[in-house]
Amino acid sequence: xxxxxxxxxxxxxxxxxxxxxxxxxxxxxxxxxxxxxxxxxxxxxxxxxxxxxxxxxxxxxxxxxxxxxxxxxxxxxxxxxxxxxxxxxxxxxxxxxxxxxxxxxxxxxxxxxxxxxxxxxxxxxxxxxxxxxxxxxxxxxxxxxxxxxxxxxxxxxxxxxxxxxxxxxxxxxxxxxxxxxxxxxxxxxxxxxxxxxxxxxxxxxxxxxxxxxxxxxxxxxxxxxxxxxxxxxxxxxxxxxxxxxxxxxxxxxxxxxxxxxxxxxxxxxxxxxxxxxxxxxxxxxxxxxxxxxxxxxxxxxxxxxxxxxxxxxxxxxxxxxxxxxxxxxxxxxxxxxxxxxxxxxxxxxxxxxxxxxxxxxxxxxxxxxxxxxxxxxxxxxxxxxxxxxxxxxxxxxx
Numbered sequence: 001x002x003x004x005x006x007x008x009x010x011x012x013x014x015x016x017x018x019x020x021x022x023x024x025x026x027x028x029x030x031x032x033x034x035x036x037x038x039x040x041x042x043x044x045x046x047x048x049x050x051x052x053x054x055x056x057x058x059x060x061x062x063x064x065x066x067x068x069x070x071x072x073x074x075x076x077x078x079x080x081x082x083x084x085x086x087x088x089x090x091x092x093x094x095x096x097x098x099x100x101x102x103x104x105x106x107x108x109x110x111x112x113x114x115x116x117x118x119x120x121x122x123x124x125x126x127x128x129x130x131x132x133x134x135x136x137x138x139x140x141x142x143x144x145x146x147x148x149x150x151x152x153x154x155x156x157x158x159x160x161x162x163x164x165x166x167x168x169x170x171x172x173x174x175x176x177x178x179x180x181x182x183x184x185x186x187x188x189x190x191x192x193x194x195x196x197x198x199x200x201x202x203x204x205x206x207x208x209x210x211x212x213x214x215x216x217x218x219x220x221x222x223x224x225x226x227x228x229x230x231x232x233x234x235x236x237x238x239x240x241x242x243x244x245x246x247x248x249x250x251x252x253x254x255x256x257x258x259x260x261x262x263x264x265x266x267x268x269x270x271x272x273x274x275x276x277x278x279x280x281x282x283x284x285x286x287x288x289x290x291x292x293x294x295x296x297x298x299x300x301x302x303x304x305x306x307x308x309x310x311x312x313x314x315x316x317x318x319x320x321x322x323x324x325x326x327x328x329x330x331x332x333x334x335x336x337x338x339x340x341x342x343x344x345x346x347x348x349x350x351x352x353x354x355x356x357x358x359x360x361x362x363x364x365x366x367x368x369x370x371x372x373x374x375x376x377x378x379x380x381x382x383x384x385x386x387x388x389x390x391x392x393x394x395x396x397x398x
Contacts, residue, residue, distance in 0.1 A: 023162070023210045023237045025269050031383035035261060035288035038378040041238075041269050043162040044207035045102070045110040046077070050269060050290040051374055053281070053367045054080045054112060055297065059089065060105040063298045064353070064360040067107055073333040074365040075372070078109060078162075080293045083155055084116030084147075088138055092158045100160030100205040112293075113161035115152050117168040117214070117242070118274065129169060131186070149193035153201065153211075160205040165240060165273075166194040168214045173247030180218035187216050188230055195234050210237035212271060218243060219252045221259045228263035238269040241289070245275045254283055261288040278307055278370055278394045282387050285374050297367050301359030304348045307366045311396030313341075315359070320345040327358065333365045 022042070029038040041048040055062050055070055060081045062070050070076045081101060086092075098104035101111060127136035133148030149167045156164040168187040171180050191213050198211045213231040217223030231239055241260045244253045257272065264270055271291035272284050281292050297307070306313040309330045313320070320341040327344055328336040335358045347355035370390075377383040 022208055029379045031378045032381055033384045034286050036285050036378045036383045038375045043110045045162055048077045051285050051371045052291055053371045054078050054293040055364050056080050056293050056295045058082045059085050060101050064357045069361055074368050080112045082114050084119040087155050095158055111161040112163040113156050113159050115165040115167040118170050149190045150197045153194055153197040157201055157204055164209055164211045166191050166213045170243045171218050175218045180220055184216050184223050184227055212238045212240045214240045214242040215260050216243045219248045224256050224259045228260045239264045240271040240273050242273045257284055257287045279391050286387055297363035298360040301363040302356040307363050310393055311398040313398045315344050316348050332369050333361055335361050
């Protein structure tokens with residue numbers, strides 16, 4: 001009898017705890033003559049000031065950067081990991097034994113997981129998309145797997161990120177209209193199944209998990225508007241815009257952002273997936289986007305490209321061979337002041353691992369500095385003028 005009473009009390013207190021887990025977004029400021037916004041997104045792992053850039057940690061790690069430096073030097077408030085990659089390696093058994101991705105990776109701040117939809121899109125040669133889900137072969141060992149909307153939600157529950165993304169199909173940027181329309185219809189059917197599974201399940205690791213739907217529709221305004229209106233029915237904690245920066249012209253990307261944000265609610269965060277260059281990010285902030293992720297800071301850093309407040313540097317160029325000025329006099333991390341351009345040029349030419357570490361940390365910190373400055377100027381009321389000036393500087397090749 002006492003065992004039953006004790007179990008009832010445990011379930012009661014657990015239900016109270018679940019009730020008090022939450023995610024909350026507060027719109028704090030809007031910029032004059034712009035759609036730019038500054039907000040606060042509160043999660044059980046901490047608050048996030050928007051606009052925000054999320055460093056990409058595909059396998060729950062940023063390539064070439066310690067978590068300590070991502071947090072303390074780059075000032076990251078949230079990072080992104082990928083469901084597809086974690087599902088394949090280390091696998092859900094290991095993540096389950098570890099107690100979720102936060103404990104597994106020793107990252108104690110908020111985290112977001114991409115559902116794997118984009119990775120499936122990129123595996124065109126070894127996947128088949130069907131009504132039930134996506135059948136694919138692992139890029140690692142060729143083993144066969146199936147992602148369904150239900151299995152992806154279950155996987156993301158096990159991973160335990162604060163924000164989970166719905167499973168979708170990402171059509172190419174130049175997709176014909178008929179293909180884009182059929183793809184969107186499938187994504188919308190999958191989305192309904194995602195939310196059904198989401199509501200049938202509970203978080204595993206004692207913190208709230210939000211599910212963001214993804215607005216697709218390729219480069220077609222009517223499809224984007226339809227998709228944006230459709231996702232409103234779920235009253236989600238936030239909304240994502242996907243399927244951009246996948247081959248379409250830049251002006252089309254900006255136009256689709258405007259179409260989506262005309263429909264998406266102002267009192268919820270808006271996440272533009274996989275975008276992009278510093279200029280892309282500023283233009284998207286100007287159009288009302290709050291959250292971003294992109295592999296460019298680390299991927300381009302590994303190839304010797306540095307983003308700075310005065311323009312873009314290709315540190316491989318011989319012109320930097322005897323330039324003993326700091327990597328970035330305006331930079332915010334220790335690597336910007338401690339090392340010189342000449343030294344970094346030397347490391348890149350010699351293919352030393354330290355070159356990728358320096359460049360990746362610098363670029364990641366720069367992206368976070370940029371969105372932080374955007375936030376300051378939104379609050380100050382001069383974002384539009386500052387943005388126009390920065391776009392000119394960021395477009396330079398130094």
